[in-house]
Amino acid sequence: xxxxxxxxxxxxxxxxxxxxxxxxxxxxxxxxxSVAFFFLLGGIFALLIRLExxxxxxxxxADMYNRFMTYHGAVMVFFVIIPGIPAILGNFFLPLQIGxxxxxxxxxxxxxxxxxxxxxxxxxxxxxxxxxxxxxxFYTPYSISFKPATILMAFAVFIAGFSSILTGxxxxxxxxxxxxxxxxxxxxxxxxxxxYSTAILQVLATPxxxxxxxxxxxxxxxxxxxxxxxxxxxPVLFQHFFWFYSHPAVxxxxxxxxxxISELVTTYSRKTIFGYTAIAYSSLAIAAISFLVWGHxxxxxxxxxxxxxxxSVLTMLVGVPTAIKLFNWLATLYRGSIQMTTPMLYTLGxxxxxxxxxxxxxxxxxxxxxxxxxxxxxxxxxxxxVMVGGTLMAIMGGAFHWLPKMVGKMYNESIARMxxxxxxxxxxxxxxxxxxLGNMGMPRRYHxxxxxxxxxxxxxxxGSWMIGFGFLIALYAIIQAIRSGSPAPMNPWGSKTxxxxxxxxxxxxxxLTTPTVTAGPYEFK
Amino acid sequence: xxxNSQHHHFAHHFESEExxxxxxxxxVWLFLVSEILMFGGLFVGYIIYQHMYxxxxxxxxxxxxxxxxxxxTIVLLFSSLTMVLGVHFxxxxxxxxxxxxxxxxxxCGAIFMCVKYIEYSHKIHEGxxxxxxxxxxxxxxxxxxxxxSFYFMMTGLHGTHVLGGMCLILWVLLxxxxxxxxxxxxxxxxxxxLFWHLVDLIWIFLFPLLYLVG
Ligand SMILES: [Cu+2]
Numbered sequence: 001x002x003x004x005x006x007x008x009x010x011x012x013x014x015x016x017x018x019x020x021x022x023x024x025x026x027x028x029x030x031x032x033x034s035v036a037f038f039f040l041l042g043g044i045f046a047l048l049i050r051l052e053x054x055x056x057x058x059x060x061x062a063d064m065y066n067r068f069m070t071y072h073g074a075v076m077v078f079f080v081i082i083p084g085i086p087a088i089l090g091n092f093f094l095p096l097q098i099g100x101x102x103x104x105x106x107x108x109x110x111x112x113x114x115x116x117x118x119x120x121x122x123x124x125x126x127x128x129x130x131x132x133x134x135x136x137x138f139y140t141p142y143s144i145s146f147k148p149a150t151i152l153m154a155f156a157v158f159i160a161g162f163s164s165i166l167t168g169x170x171x172x173x174x175x176x177x178x179x180x181x182x183x184x185x186x187x188x189x190x191x192x193x194x195x196y197s198t199a200i201l202q203v204l205a206t207p208x209x210x211x212x213x214x215x216x217x218x219x220x221x222x223x224x225x226x227x228x229x230x231x232x233x234x235p236v237l238f239q240h241f242f243w244f245y246s247h248p249a250v251x252x253x254x255x256x257x258x259x260x261i262s263e264l265v266t267t268y269s270r271k272t273i274f275g276y277t278a279i280a281y282s283s284l285a286i287a288a289i290s291f292l293v294w295g296h297x298x299x300x301x302x303x304x305x306x307x308x309x310x311x312s313v314l315t316m317l318v319g320v321p322t323a324i325k326l327f328n329w330l331a332t333l334y335r336g337s338i339q340m341t342t343p344m345l346y347t348l349g350x351x352x353x354x355x356x357x358x359x360x361x362x363x364x365x366x367x368x369x370x371x372x373x374x375x376x377x378x379x380x381x382x383x384x385x386v387m388v389g390g391t392l393m394a395i396m397g398g399a400f401h402w403l404p405k406m407v408g409k410m411y412n413e414s415i416a417r418m419x420x421x422x423x424x425x426x427x428x429x430x431x432x433x434x435x436x437l438g439n440m441g442m443p444r445r446y447h448x449x450x451x452x453x454x455x456x457x458x459x460x461x462x463g464s465w466m467i468g469f470g471f472l473i474a475l476y477a478i479i480q481a482i483r484s485g486s487p488a489p490m491n492p493w494g495s496k497t498x499x500x501x502x503x504x505x506x507x508x509x510x511x512l513t514t515p516t517v518t519a520g521p522y523e524f525k
Numbered sequence: 526x527x528x529n530s531q532h533h534h535f536a537h538h539f540e541s542e543e544x545x546x547x548x549x550x551x552x553v554w555l556f557l558v559s560e561i562l563m564f565g566g567l568f569v570g571y572i573i574y575q576h577m578y579x580x581x582x583x584x585x586x587x588x589x590x591x592x593x594x595x596x597x598t599i600v601l602l603f604s605s606l607t608m609v610l611g612v613h614f615x616x617x618x619x620x621x622x623x624x625x626x627x628x629x630x631x632x633c634g635a636i637f638m639c640v641k642y643i644e645y646s647h648k649i650h651e652g653x654x655x656x657x658x659x660x661x662x663x664x665x666x667x668x669x670x671x672x673x674s675f676y677f678m679m680t681g682l683h684g685t686h687v688l689g690g691m692c693l694i695l696w697v698l699l700x701x702x703x704x705x706x707x708x709x710x711x712x713x714x715x716x717x718x719l720f721w722h723l724v725d726l727i728w729i730f731l732f733p734l735l736y737l738v739g
Contacts, residue, residue: 101538104548169555177548178538207559211566215678224674225656226570232581232668233656237573241566509537 005512007408007505022106023508028092029406030113035088038079038120043468045072050430050464052447053457065447066133073136074153078160079120081391082249085256086202087112087167089398090195092406094171096499096506097189099180099515104173108166115163122156135445137242140227140235144219154217161206161213164252168202171195180498182517189497189521190279194259197283201248201255201290209245212238236301243294251290253387254354255283257394258325261350264397265329267495268344269336272522275328282321289318299370308367315365322358326351341493342416346397349424353393357385360435375445378438381431389427396423396474403478404492408505409485411477419474426466433460497521546712553716557723560686564727567682571675571734578671584664585672586738588653590644594736597640601725604633608694608721615697615714618707623714627698630721634691641684648673679731686724693717 008025018026048068052059060068095103103109126132129149134142143150175188175196188196216238218224225231227238266273273279295303295311303311329351338344360382363369373379400416403409433456438444442453449457491500498521502511535545575582607629614623652660655677659670697714700706706714 102536104538105552106536106538108552165556165559169552169559172555173548173552176551177544203555203559204562207561207563208566211563214682215566215570218678222655223657224678225668225670226574226674226678228656231656232578232671233674234573234577237570241570 005503005507007503008508009408009505011508020110022102022110024091024095024103024106024109025406025506025510027106027109027113028088028090031083031087031091031116034113034117034120035080035084038075042072042075042080043471045069045075047464047468048072050461053449054461055458056449056451056454058448060447062447063133066135066445067131069445070132070135071127074123074132074157077136077249077253078157079116079123081253081387082160082164083116083167084253084391084395085260085398086171086195086198086252087116089191089260089395089402090167090171090198090256093402093499094192094195095174095178096502096510097192097497097521098175098178098183099498099511099517100174100178101510101514102178103170104178105170109170112163112166112170115159115166119156119158119160119163122152122159126150126153126156137246138213138216138238139242140216140219140238141229143216144223144228146220146223151217151220154213154220157213158210158217161210164202165206165210168199168206171199172203175199180515180517183498184517186277186280187517187520188280190262190273190276190283191256191259191497193280194255194262194283197287198252198255198259200284201252201287205245205248205252205291208241209249212241212245215241236298236303239298239301240294243297244291247294247297248287248290250387251286254390255286257350257391258283260394260398260401261329261347262325263495263497264343264347264401265332266522266524267401267493268339268341268347269333270339270494270524271332271336272520272524273328274331274334275324276520276522278324279328282324285321286318289314289321293318296365296370299367300374312365312367316362319358319362326355326358341400342411342413342420343397343401345417345420345424346393346400349420350390350393350397353385353389353424353427357382357387357389360385373438375443376438377434377442377444380444381434381438384431384434389431392423392427396420399474399478401493402499403481404488405499405504405506407482407485408488408503409481410488410492411481411485415473415477415480419470419477422466422470422473424470426463426468426470429463429466430460431463433457433463496523542709546710546715549712549716550719553719557719560723564679564682567675567679568730568734571679574671574675575738578666578668580664581666581669581672582738584666584669585676586736588648588651588661589676589736590647591736593640593644594732597637598728598732600633600636600640601728604630604637605722605725607633608718611694611697611701612711612714612718615701615706615711616708618704620701620704623701623706624698627694627701627714631691631694631698634687634694637687638684638691641680648676676735679735683724683727683731686727690717690721690724693720 008023018030021027045068049072052065126149129152130147132149132153134150175192215226219227225233227233227235229235262273262279293311293315295307296315299308364373364379364382400411403411437453437456440453442449488504490504498515501515535542539545607626611623611626611630614626653673655674656670659673663669694717697717700713
């Protein structure tokens with residue numbers, strides 16, 4: 001069955017052909033457009049939050065602020081960062097990087113996208129029911145006050161979770177069964193390793209979130225009392241269930257980002273990755289440890305001291321495989337021929353921001369200091385440094401790195417670099433002051449604050465505008481590339497992984513002849 | 526039917542029928558793992574509360590009729606056997622026997638659901654309801670409803686799976702009836718079979734936990 005060689009963008013066109021496409025590359029782009037839309041939405045809520053906090057006093061009613069905060073969190077977590085890298089870049093490049101023609105279950109892949117869309121529509125419909133104001137964590141007993149919007153949101157999260165499980169399942173089967181001849185596990189690109197580790201987390205952790213939100217919905221509909229202290233239930237059990245998923249979910253968000261960074265660091269320093277095996281297996285190690293640390297979210301929720309100390313120690317342990325990755329990236333950079341392209345800038349940005357995020361995590365994992373920092377802006381800053389700084393830097397770097405392959409056009413380097421400058425500086429201007437605010441004792445989640453916190457909050461809000469502006473530039477750079485970029489060659493960056501051995505954009509069947517692999521993924525000499 | 530010998534065309538990204546079969550089967554197993562973890566949450570919750578309120582769970586279990594539970598256990602175990610036969614005869618391409626075995630499996634599922642219906646209506650009648658709705662005997666315990674929250678959540682979620690399983694078996698039954706399965710291609714029956722066995726297995730754990738702890 002020799003292919004026609006036509007690119008996946010040609011052949012059938014029209015909206016319907018995209019909405020029914022089983023091609024993993026088209027599904028990847030479907031995810032790209034939908035996640036970009038959700039990102040815009042979540043971003044607008046973020047800007048509204050920062051606008052309210054620009055100065056003390058209420059600009060919006062407090063209730064409305066609580067909704068901004070909830071939707072910002074829920075949309076960004078469940079509809080942007082979790083599907084982000086795996087569903088967009090993973091879908092597009094995982095099969096290409098292992099020399100496969102598609103993912104294992106193409107129909108299931110498309111179905112996952114429809115599940116996510118259904119969940120998104122449901123989540124947005126909650127706005128019509130008065131909106132959800134519980135925060136993205138849906139803590140009981142506040143979340144069981146029988147509001148229809150909460151019920152619908154719980155089901156939306158359930159279905160989004162289902163989408164995530166099916167994506168993960170698909171990727172695991174793809175990695176196990178569809179590797180090209182010669183592509184042993186130890187020759188897989190590190191991005192594949194990262195997506196693979198993430199997929200394991202998606203399959204194992206997400207079902208627990210599923211049952212948790214299902215119980216939450218039943219609690220709201222039938223008043224079953226499992227989380228309701230008035231009926232003998234335990235609200236802390238909800239927290240255990242929720243974090244049993246949501247801590248691993250943190251790695252569902254960041255492991256793929258680390259995979260992207262591994263690819264970029266080796267490509268743009270034209271050097272074989274340092275410590276391939278260590279980076280590959282540290283992904284699995286992070287995935288494994290991440291199941292044993294959920295209690296660090298509950299140091300002040302009433303758990304035994306023994307449990308708290310155990311969770312504290314295990315949490316610090318995650319730092320080991322994470323540091324292994326970071327040091328290996330640094331060693332890769334050392335004496336490499338570094339090219340300061342946009343993806344490389346985002347890579348360095350990732351390392352800078354993620355390191356600060358990781359280091360400040362130590363303070364939150366230490367029980368004594370956590371008592372001081374918990375529920376302050378320190379936590380908000382830490383979380384955004386690891387998740388937003390980490391994942392967004394990687395997703396932007398990855399997007400520019402792979403854009404020529406995805407659309408077959410080159411982007412304008414100076415415009416793209418400009419997006420990095422604004423996003424990177426804006427990010428630090430927004431979130432660094434929040435570490436200080438948290439340390440000063442400013443509690444998170446409130447719509448108002450004491451006048452003493454005003455100047456740092458103003459700086460933070462100005463930073464948020466810079467981030468917003470940076471993303472507009474990035475959007476412009478992408479549109480400009482698609483509309484008038486010069487045609488991309490097969491391998492513009494001199495990368496060594498398989499996706500660069502096929503046309504840009506790739507043909508529908510990925511490779512006209514199935515590649516045979518004879519060496520590791522980063523043989524730069 | 527001799528037309529059974531025609532080869533099933535595997536999807537373009539696989540190398541062979543076996544390749545497609547093995548991959549699909551792995552997909553089903555992974556899905557089953559996620560199912561186990563979802564039920565796992567309920568089991569963990571059950572164990573914690575049973576530990577916290579042993580009296581409530583003891584009294585609650587006394588309200589269940591273990592004979593009906595045992596009957597359903599036997600029905601489901603038998604249905605697992607007929608499911609295995611359904612897969613076996615599909616693989617042999619024996620259309621008639623495969624359809625019969627699958628039909629009996631669906632019938633067993635229906636019997637299970639009927640028994641559940643009888644049990645549920647009995648509970649509802651006596652006010653043995655979850656959480657705040659509990660109006661039955663309290664035995665001096667303030668949160669007797671908690672046991673029934675778990676009872677209805679666990680059996681309800683399981684019952685939903687039984688219904689879903691019945692629909693899936695009906696789907697493969699119709700395909701088997703068209704003579705679509707043979708030794709080259711019987712992946713859907715195999716996958717649905719695995720799912721059905723998991724549904725049985727979960728009941729095997731639910732039965733002692735809910736009915737026999739008292
Ligand atoms: Cu955590």
